[in-house]
Amino acid sequence: GEDVEQSLFLSVREGDSSVINCTYTDSSSTYLYWYKQEPGAGLQLLTYIFSNMDMKQDQRLTVLLNKKDKHLSLRIADTQTGDSAIYFCAVLPGGTYKYIFGTGTRLKVLA
């Protein structure tokens, strides 16, 4: 079946850039998303990218998509302590409305 994988932890210093990576198996994925989950809260949609795009920039966030390698990444520039959270990658296989989520990457920002 479809699978989405992420590393579990990432630690960066405040002001540095963070890069969170995700790999997926379903080549028919049409939309790809990044969600953020803060402690005690639900998941919040951060940004998304169409499968026909290579890159999308949204303020401090840059999403890169390598369709050949089925690799998605989220770069957060000038990482702040408020960025500490769990980040989930999710893909939407073509022809469905059911998203496949990764395991989440816990980002810790050190002051």
Added chain:
Amino acid sequence: ETGVTQTPRHLVMGMTNKKSLKCEQHLGHNAMYWYKQSAKKPLELMFVYSLEERVENNSVPSRFSPECPNSSHLFLHLHTLQPEDSALYLCASSQRDTTTFHYGYTFGSGTRLTVV
């Protein structure tokens, strides 16, 4: 109210109790979902309702019983739960239409359930 609202935020129940979780969405979406989030595990999709009809039940034990009386409301009825059912239960909604752009799920804040 806007978005997806879940109540209660926290729930502690004994193994012999019966309780219900409630989810309400004000977004006009026509698909709703229950997810279970346990520590150190991926999000587990439990149930999917589309157009008020249950379209997916991912081998969830019968002690969990969903109900979707209309497109805006979703319930999860709980009875005789086990301690391993303690988790964060997340409700989400989306628009079911594979021909248009998907803005992703909108999640509620979740109900933190502890079974004692």
